[in-house]
Amino acid sequence: DAKTTQPPSMDCAEGRAANLPCNHSTISGNEYVYWYRQIHSQGPQYIIHGLKNNETNEMASLIITEDRKSSTLILPHATLRDTAVYYCIPGGRDDKIIFGKGTRLHILP
């Protein structure tokens, strides 16, 4: 499994874009990049995933570098409810999800 590096914590002002980086330099060619988040006292929640191309859904955008060694999750207009731990997880489509330490994102009012 590819290893990931994420900053342990980040702050973002409410209403601004939150950009969460992830390094996954050992990712293999067929591994996707998944992002999940865990709000306090809840189970993890799927956000988005991608392979090579940038992806966008109603929750977030995912920017993957051309060499696929890093990616950035973008929450375009962060709200207080986006305060959570965000996990970047490389994996095959039928792999188990292995969680790292993630980034604790604080949205500041």
Place this chain on the structure above:
Amino acid sequence: SAVISQKPSRDICQRGTSLTIQCQVDSQVTMMFWYRQQPGQSLTLIATANQGSEATYESGFVIDKFPISRPNLTFSTLTVSNMSPEDSSIYLCSVEPRMRETQYFGPGTRLLVL
């Protein structure tokens, strides 16, 4: 998506006893998993619950301590046996509705062992 419920939502148990946690999904799913989240830590995969056969355990987890059942495509149980205070954690069930789909997680069961 899938709606997942877990019972109990929380419990306080005495050391040496066992607790069985139930996971119920509102639709048939291909894969079911059990995770543990110790206080202040990330999630750790315990095992994959296989329907009709023995669960597949991750390194560091054994069947005698964490027996798992999966009698059908919508239900699974995890038992935490002969509990000690170190077993105090949140236990989460997750499902993958179809192969190569995203996973969905239950709300978790908060266990405190005294």
